[in-house]
Amino acid sequence: MNSNRSQVKLKAARRTRRQPASDPTREKLLDVAGQIFADRGYKAATIREICVAAGANVAAVNYHFGDKLGLYTEVLQQSLRAAEVEAVQSALDQNASPEDILRAVIRARLRSICRGGLPDWHFRILSHELVQPTPAFPQLINKVGRPIFKRLLELIGGMIGLPPNDDKTRLCAISVMGQILAYVFTGPLLAGVWPELTMTPEQVERIADHIGDFSLSYLQEFRSKHGAVAPVRKRRVNE
Amino acid sequence: MNSNRSQVKLKAARRTRRQPASDPTREKLLDVAGQIFADRGYKAATIREICVAAGANVAAVNYHFGDKLGLYTEVLQQSLRAAEVEAVQSALDQNASPEDILRAVIRARLRSICRGGLPDWHFRILSHELVQPTPAFPQLINKVGRPIFKRLLELIGGMIGLPPNDDKTRLCAISVMGQILAYVFTGPLLAGVWPELTMTPEQVERIADHIGDFSLSYLQEFRSKHGAVAPVRKRRVNE
DNA sequence: AGGTGATTAAAACTATTGTTTGAATATGAA
DNA sequence: TTCATATTCAAACAATAGTTTTAATCACCT
Numbered sequence: 001m002n003s004n005r006s007q008v009k010l011k012a013a014r015r016t017r018r019q020p021a022s023d024p025t026r027e028k029l030l031d032v033a034g035q036i037f038a039d040r041g042y043k044a045a046t047i048r049e050i051c052v053a054a055g056a057n058v059a060a061v062n063y064h065f066g067d068k069l070g071l072y073t074e075v076l077q078q079s080l081r082a083a084e085v086e087a088v089q090s091a092l093d094q095n096a097s098p099e100d101i102l103r104a105v106i107r108a109r110l111r112s113i114c115r116g117g118l119p120d121w122h123f124r125i126l127s128h129e130l131v132q133p134t135p136a137f138p139q140l141i142n143k144v145g146r147p148i149f150k151r152l153l154e155l156i157g158g159m160i161g162l163p164p165n166d167d168k169t170r171l172c173a174i175s176v177m178g179q180i181l182a183y184v185f186t187g188p189l190l191a192g193v194w195p196e197l198t199m200t201p202e203q204v205e206r207i208a209d210h211i212g213d214f215s216l217s218y219l220q221e222f223r224s225k226h227g228a229v230a231p232v233r234k235r236r237v238n239e
Numbered sequence: 240m241n242s243n244r245s246q247v248k249l250k251a252a253r254r255t256r257r258q259p260a261s262d263p264t265r266e267k268l269l270d271v272a273g274q275i276f277a278d279r280g281y282k283a284a285t286i287r288e289i290c291v292a293a294g295a296n297v298a299a300v301n302y303h304f305g306d307k308l309g310l311y312t313e314v315l316q317q318s319l320r321a322a323e324v325e326a327v328q329s330a331l332d333q334n335a336s337p338e339d340i341l342r343a344v345i346r347a348r349l350r351s352i353c354r355g356g357l358p359d360w361h362f363r364i365l366s367h368e369l370v371q372p373t374p375a376f377p378q379l380i381n382k383v384g385r386p387i388f389k390r391l392l393e394l395i396g397g398m399i400g401l402p403p404n405d406d407k408t409r410l411c412a413i414s415v416m417g418q419i420l421a422y423v424f425t426g427p428l429l430a431g432v433w434p435e436l437t438m439t440p441e442q443v444e445r446i447a448d449h450i451g452d453f454s455l456s457y458l459q460e461f462r463s464k465h466g467a468v469a470p471v472r473k474r475r476v477n478e
Numbered sequence: 479a480g481g482t483g484a485t486t487a488a489a490a491c492t493a494t495t496g497t498t499t500g501a502a503t504a505t506g507a508a
Numbered sequence: 509t510t511c512a513t514a515t516t517c518a519a520a521c522a523a524t525a526g527t528t529t530t531a532a533t534c535a536c537c538t
Binding site for chain 3: 509510511512513514515516517518520521522523524525526527528529530531532533534535536538
């Protein structure tokens with residue numbers, strides 16, 4: 001009896017890895033769970049709330065995903081896939097001047113962050129992970145954090161004429177990232193402090209432009225002061 | 240019977256507001272709770288864990304603080320008081336050039352953030368609040384967020400020759416803040432992406448200097464390009 | 479010492495939550 | 509249809525967490 005049950009579970013779990021689609025309640029569950037996890041965080045989100053919101057039975061989560069963490073892990077993976085890492089990466093990969101690439105990266109990241117007016121749930125989940133890492137966290141770092149940061153380091157290193165692993169390069173990369181993250185993580189804080197700010201697409205563009213100007217000012221100044229000469233070397237991007 | 244009990248509770252609660260010290264278990268509770276709330280967040284932190292860590296009985300929290308939220312609220316208030324808002328404010332208030340003031344603010348904020356190697360628990364609690372606001376959140380905004388941001392706007396507005404409520408001023412203020420916050424909120428992310436980074440006092444100073452350089456580059460460029468003339472007007476600080 | 483009120487302690491209570499169970503129902507093939 | 513399998517459902521289980529209760533203990537004052 002029990003072995004039968006666990007076999008069913010295993011089957012369901014295996015199918016999970018293979019065929020992503022075709023089960024309506026499964027999909028509904030994933031979709032709803034994403035928003036609720038994003039709102040409340042892993043611990044505070046309850047299976048029951050997720051299930052009623054999905055119009056499913058309480059046992060549905062355990063049946064389809066094994067347990068709560070299984071559901072969360074899958075939501076997170078889906079989130080990583082959808083977090084528009086591609087948008088940023090393709091921005092990084094395009095063939096253009098480093099300045100334009102940097103601006104494109106900032107714009108891509110900012111756009112994907114504030115979709116409807118507040119950060120979409122994909123990113124809210126990530127911010128939960130930053131504050132309260134779950135067991136699913138390391139994979140998150142390695143899958144989205146590291147590769148993008150690495151390319152950003154190469155890009156900025158090239159712009160200021162320093163190797164990607166130079167401390168100054170890293171400080172600059174964090175300075176750029178930080179300006180973007182301010183709009184992600186401090187949503188409620190920003191709302192409290194700058195109520196008139198509405199995240200319309202036009203506003204997002206203005207913000208992106210500002211961050212670009214703000215950052216390039218220092219990067220270009222640095223380049224002309226130090227390494228000075230070096231023309232466009234160290235363009236590792238697309239090469 | 241019950242009225243007697245609730246009277247006791249009220250008394251304890253009232254004493255709470257008045258005399259901050261002199262009750263060892265109360266203090267121990269507050270101290271331990273701060274760290275545990277900072278680690279796990281409000282929901283995931285349990286009264287039992289807090290109590291055993293404080294060497295107190297499970298009922299101690301309800302006796303001294305009414306309920307869990309009461310304890311949390313008090314921890315948060317103490318955190319706000321101790322968050323070295325004063326350090327930042329006194330940095331903002333000092334009589335110096337705007338550039339030096341800005342650098343001092345950055346340094347003060349960054350120093351108070353990474354005390355021992357990772358952000359101290361006062362700030363980790365605040366980051367939890369940003370991601371999962373509790374009922375205690377609005378007060379937090381009004382008590383630390385707004386006033387400091389307001390002064391920062393005045394300072395930066397003065398530096399670039401724009402009024403504090405100009406959008407450009409706000410964008411710049413957020414750019415400065417964001418660079419600092421990157422080191423607060425993305426602790427684990429940073430560790431995953433720049434493992435060699437150790438938050439020694441010297442490192443913190445280097446980071447602060449960098450953020451100062453990075454920010455001033457744009458602010459000064461902006462000033463000389465636009466408003467250009469305006470000497471030191473709009474120095475609302477200390478006036 | 480005795481008594482009064484504040485504090486602590488152990489245990490129980492209640493609500494919630496993740497999970498499991500076993501029956502009921504739907505689905506799809508032979 | 510009939511059987512087998514997958515899925516859903518209502519109910520219950522077990523564990524946990526916040527809170528309450530009641531008695532014991534402590535501290536201080538007369």
